[in-house]
Amino acid sequence: MQAISVRQPWAFAIARGGKTVYNHPLPTAYRGPLLIHASMRVDLGSCDSPLIRSAGWDPRDPLATLGAVIALADLSGVCSRAVQGGDCDCGPWAEPSAHHWRLANVRALPRPIVALGRMEPWEPRPSLVAKVHQMLATTAAEQGH
Ligand SMILES: [Zn+2]
Numbered sequence: 001m002q003a004i005s006v007r008q009p010w011a012f013a014i015a016r017g018g019k020t021v022y023n024h025p026l027p028t029a030y031r032g033p034l035l036i037h038a039s040m041r042v043d044l045g046s047c048d049s050p051l052i053r054s055a056g057w058d059p060r061d062p063l064a065t066l067g068a069v070i071a072l073a074d075l076s077g078v079c080s081r082a083v084q085g086g087d088c089d090c091g092p093w094a095e096p097s098a099h100h101w102r103l104a105n106v107r108a109l110p111r112p113i114v115a116l117g118r119m120e121p122w123e124p125r126p127s128l129v130a131k132v133h134q135m136l137a138t139t140a141a142e143q144g145h
Helices: 010-016 050-054 126-144
Strands: 001-006 021-026 032-042 068-079 097-112
Touching: 001 010, 001 021, 010 032, 010 050, 010 068, 010 097, 032 097, 032 126, 068 126, 097 126
Parallel strands: 001 032
Antiparallel strands: 021 097, 032 068, 068 097
């Protein structure tokens, strides 16, 4: 399992708003489950952007928090066409000067799990991974009844 720390409100947009592209200066060979961690930094200038508004940004939402894991996704692929000057079909969230980490199967956590993040992609502790799986399993069970 890997994790990425993303500034708010972008982390929220992944968890709740259908943002399925993570823009990063570097590609990665990793594919598989990816924890979405809201970092301690906020991109204040973006909170009023049309994209973020379209994602339903709500500062009162529990997942609008800082310094916590808020979602689990699958990293299904990385598109590097934009950095090579080409066009791609990654959609409105994709930035022209970044590698597009494509996220699938995004599951928002029912509540945030406080954790320290890092600037670069990081490997979460087994205890954190266990907590995420337990929380999502409980939620699935509750939804099944
Ligand atoms: Zn792309």
